[in-house]
Amino acid sequence: MSFAEEVKNEVAHMDSEDAACRTAELAALLCMGGSLILGSGGAVGLEFSTANNAVARRALSMWRKSFSIRPEVLVRQGLRLRKKNYYILRVPPSAASTACLQELDLFPASEALQGMALRRDDCRRALLRGAFMGGGSVNRPQGDYHLELVTENKGFARLLLKLMHHFHLSAKMTDRKGAYLVYIKDGNGVSTFLQQIGADQAYLKFESVRVIKDMRNNxxxxxxxxxxxxxxxxxxxxxxxxxxxxxxxxxxxxxxxxxxxxxxxxxxxxxxxxxxxxxxxxxxxxxxxxxxxxxxxxxxxxxxxxxxxxxxxxx
Known part of the structure; x- marks a missing residue:
């Protein structure tokens, strides 16, 4: 299991009792890993997919706590030997699903999450946590320090960059093949990000390896x-x-x-x-x-x- 998977598994098992934080986390998670489905009469639905079972369960749990509509749950097998399964949550287009997506500030897509009120730091942390689970990766601490969040939504990428700077993280933004990357390339920044999203065990592991690594380098x-x-x-x-x-x-x-x-x-x-x-x-x-x-x-x-x-x- 990669270090990124370890981080996602850890934060996917956190408690999410606060409704405002749950909304921010779920919206970021679906924005990073989901896509809208267009239906008749202007109705929209959503399809979210992930290769991480724990993240899929968390997305389903948060959706059920927030909305009465029950998503379809599918498992798609990998096409090659030993390829991971993909877990898919599908909400068919309807007037009710459109209202849910509007409440999450995911529709219209061009303005996704631009109007979400994030008045508290715990909600800002929840949004970063959801974004990492939906489209984040981080190198093992034994290698080069690198953490990134990847999204196709430029406005959302700018929001992620703004939130990272709010927490004094040395994040930068670039584009690659039609996608936008918000990334951190220093050990202190990666360590602080893990703390902010609540990945305490991953943070301790990262720091213990980093201390030994820095001592060896010295x-x-x-x-x-x-x-x-x-x-x-x-x-x-x-x-x-x-x-x-x-x-x-x-x-x-x-x-x-x-x-x-x-x-x-x-x-x-x-x-x-x-x-x-x-x-x-x-x-x-x-x-x-x-x-x-x-x-x-x-x-x-x-x-x-x-x-x-x-x-x-x-x-």
Missing amino acids: VNRVVNCETANLQKTVDAAVRQTRDIEVIRQSGKYQKLSLRLQEAAELRLANPEATMGELAAMSGLTKSGLSHRFKKIADIAKEIEELHHEENKDLT
Whole structure:
């Protein structure tokens, strides 16, 4: 079972005694996962489908608590091996069903949920919960952080974005192949969204994995940083030793100032030491010792360039 299915199963078993919250949740759920059925005389009905049994049961339960019309319940088998069944709730077109859909602010479709009064935060949370059950997905916390709600209704997508921003979620909106996506791509945002819709167990699971994941990432960063610093130390030591050898082989080592010879001898005696360790041994500052090694490097470079020019003249 995917993490998204776990979240949907959890919130699908929440209590929904408050009528206003139930209306907001049911409307969002049907808007995301349902489609209108046109009948004669301007009457409309609804067909809602989902592959999640718990979500289907919740949609049916909320509808029965809200309206007297009884939907038809169908199960459609997947076309391929091991494909999930689809659970379908169908409300045939009639004057009564049209009134129900108008009460849910789902008809007319072009204005779906635009006139719904959401005066309380618990109703706003219920609407987000319904939207997630109807058309939401979230990655497992072990992977990249990503949660999205997908709808074909641009106005409803804007409402979802507005509600997420109301709860200080860093959500964004985009379109993809005729659908509109409202998404969150940071761990704090996904975690907070799970809290807001009431998925407490999923939230705790997400956070426990995230803590371990962040700790592992921090350890890796520290190790990588230490490895990089060690590599810098090794590279500097190799470069400085090479410069000293170039000067020695040229016969000009004894012509170096005493200060430069002291620095060179210190490096040769401590080939694995860092610049900080060498500075402590010499009683100099790190920048002062670095300046001496730069002088040695400049002298070695001049010797190599002169040697290169001499070889050119010989050829």
